[in-house]
Structures are given as C-alpha cells and as structure tokens.
Amino acid sequence: MEINHILLLQFLMGLFSLVGFGKSDPNPLHDYCVANVKGPRNFFSNLVPCINPDETSVSHFATSALSEPGDMNQFNFNVTLTNINNLPGLNTLGLAMARADIAVNGLVPPHSHPRASEVSILLEGSLLVGFVDTSNRLYTQRLRSGDCFVFPKGLIHFLYNTDLVNPAVTISGLSSQNPGAQISSLATFTSKPPIPDEILIKAFKVNGQDVTRIRRNFGG
Incomplete structure (x- = not known):
C-alpha cells in the first residue's frame, strides 16, 4: 500500500512535536544509552544501565518488531510496542512506537496512557477514534488510510473498526519510552x-x- 508522503511527513512532524514539548521522560545526558537488558537492576526505574558505548552496534537502533501482526485478544485487537528489549537504543530517548492491528468489528476499548501523549496514523482500513477530556467532552473522528489523530496525555481514548470487511492497522508514536496502558473496564472490574x-x-x-x-x- 502506498502512503501519501505529505501525510507521512505531517505524522513525523507531529511525533517530533510530542517528543519535544510533551514528553514526560527526563532529558538524556549522553548521545544515547543503549539498554543493557542483561545487566543487574539494583533500583526500580524505567531506565536500565547502559552498555559500554564502544560495544554498541547498528542493530541496537533497529527492530522489525512492528513488521508483523500479533495474536488478537478478547476485544479483537493486538498492540505491539517497541521497548528496551526489542529496541535497546531507544532507552532514555523519551519515545516509543506501537503497531495496532484491529480486526473487523474490533475495538481498542477506552483506555489511557498515564505517561505519554500519542499520535497515530492509519495505514490500512477505517476507524472511528475519539477521546474524552476532563470536562467529559467527547472528540471523535472517522479516519481513513493516511489520516492522523492525536490523543492527549493521560486522557481516555478508543479506536473502533466499524468496517465489516477489512481489518485496520495503525502506527503510533508515544512521548515516553514506557507510556503505560490501562483499559478502564478491565482496571475497574x-x-x-x-x-x-x-x-x-x-x-x-x-x-x-x-x-x-x-x-x-x-x-x-
């Protein structure tokens, strides 16, 4: 599928804006801090020790984790998130990427990311998306392939595939390497x-x- 390059550029600019102005992670003190996921963890933190910069390689900064869909859950969706295990080079950089696969009539239920804003681009299919602000005002939009949407940090939001024929695929940028996710109904019940x-x-x-x-x- 061919994506409009202008829309893709707008998506990337939106992601950079989130990282630059809305991030919750601390600023890095080095060029990078490739996560040493095999090293000891003597403190509780989102961060992990860095490996020796002399031992870093390009493989630490690349991943194919988002290239394939995952198994669907009870709501008929799957989210694959980059993290320090599948992309060690993102450690301390204050961002993450996620792929969401939403089956026909599938729903990503109302949920929130307590530590991150999110900007999503719809690659395939069509979606009804929305969020609710703290005055209980609902913002909704129907997205088609190439459309982008921003979900503000910490606010409850959802993605619903109303298509009865085609699945939907989104790629999202989040303004934290550990955005967190809490589905409201599951957390409650x-x-x-x-x-x-x-x-x-x-x-x-x-x-x-x-x-x-x-x-x-x-x-x-």
Whole structure:
C-alpha cells in the first residue's frame, strides 16, 4: 500500500512535536544509552544501565518488531510496542512506537496512557477514534488510510473498526519510552484484589448481579 508522503511527513512532524514539548521522560545526558537488558537492576526505574558505548552496534537502533501482526485478544485487537528489549537504543530517548492491528468489528476499548501523549496514523482500513477530556467532552473522528489523530496525555481514548470487511492497522508514536496502558473496564472490574462490590454498585448505579456478570464477562 502506498502512503501519501505529505501525510507521512505531517505524522513525523507531529511525533517530533510530542517528543519535544510533551514528553514526560527526563532529558538524556549522553548521545544515547543503549539498554543493557542483561545487566543487574539494583533500583526500580524505567531506565536500565547502559552498555559500554564502544560495544554498541547498528542493530541496537533497529527492530522489525512492528513488521508483523500479533495474536488478537478478547476485544479483537493486538498492540505491539517497541521497548528496551526489542529496541535497546531507544532507552532514555523519551519515545516509543506501537503497531495496532484491529480486526473487523474490533475495538481498542477506552483506555489511557498515564505517561505519554500519542499520535497515530492509519495505514490500512477505517476507524472511528475519539477521546474524552476532563470536562467529559467527547472528540471523535472517522479516519481513513493516511489520516492522523492525536490523543492527549493521560486522557481516555478508543479506536473502533466499524468496517465489516477489512481489518485496520495503525502506527503510533508515544512521548515516553514506557507510556503505560490501562483499559478502564478491565482496571475497574478485574483488579487484584477486586474493588468492593458496593463501590461498583454505587458508582455505576447497578446491582450485585450486574457486577458479577460483568466480572465474569472479563474473566475476573
């Protein structure tokens, strides 16, 4: 499939803007810090020790992790994310890339990235996407191949493939090497230990049977 070069350039400019102005990761102190994923980790942090710069190679800065689709989950989507294991050279650089494959009628449910803004370009298919701001205002847009959309940091957002024939594929840039992801429904109904039923009953104006049914639907 051929992508409009102007749209691709706009996507890259948007990604660079996110990294430059909206990133949550600290600024690097060196040209790069290729992650030593096999070394000891004596502290709890998103960062890991660097390997000796004299031992770095071009392979540390390239990956094919996003070249193939992954297995679908219960919502009929899969997300593959670059990380320090499949792309060690991104360590400390304050960004990540992700590929989302969304099957026919598949949904990436309302979720958030607590540490990153996200800009996505739709490579194949069509999607209904949107996010909700902190005043509960909903912004939605139907995307076609080549379209881009920005999801602000920390806000709940979704991607829905309304096409009954074709799957959808997106590539996203995120403004943190460890953006985090939390699906709202799963966090609410499958937490460990579980949120007390009376909290969910009051919050969602449902009864105990509804809470049990929803938990069962999610495998909780």
